[in-house]
Amino acid sequence: QVQLEESGGGLVQAGGSLRLSCAASGSIGSANVMAWYRQAPGKQRELVAAITSGGGTNVANSVKGRFTLSRDKAKNTMYLQMNSLKPEDTAVYYCKTWDDFGSAYWGQGTQVTVSS
Numbered sequence: 001q002v003q004l005e006e007s008g009g010g011l012v013q014a015g016g017s018l019r020l021s022c023a024a025s026g027s028i029g030s031a032n033v034m035a036w037y038r039q040a041p042g043k044q045r046e047l048v049a050a051i052t053s054g055g056g057t058n059v060a061n062s063v064k065g066r067f068t069l070s071r072d073k074a075k076n077t078m079y080l081q082m083n084s085l086k087p088e089d090t091a092v093y094y095c096k097t098w099d100d101f102g103s104a105y106w107g108q109g110t111q112v113t114v115s116s
Helices: none
Strands: 002-007 010-013 018-026 034-039 046-051 057-059 067-072 077-082 091-098 104-106 110-115
Touching (some): 002 091, 002 104, 018 091, 034 077
């Protein structure tokens, strides 16, 4: 089992910044990918960014240049630095990872609200 705990969400004005954290514990995969997804009201959940154990990242075009993904392997923690936030970034942000057997795990989600 893997447990994921997100933090860092909140309310911010457009143009502002937030940093989300996702701390993983339990049977974490040795070569795991960690990812952030988001889901806005009435929309499907979408991939925001993903990072490999080697630090390689993949960032959605909609946030490229504004969001930066990083991880601290020693702390099993992933970070999403979100700058120049827009109202359309408003969503619940979820952390996701996989164990060595390919089972996926989700965090409980953290709300990000960007006011115009």
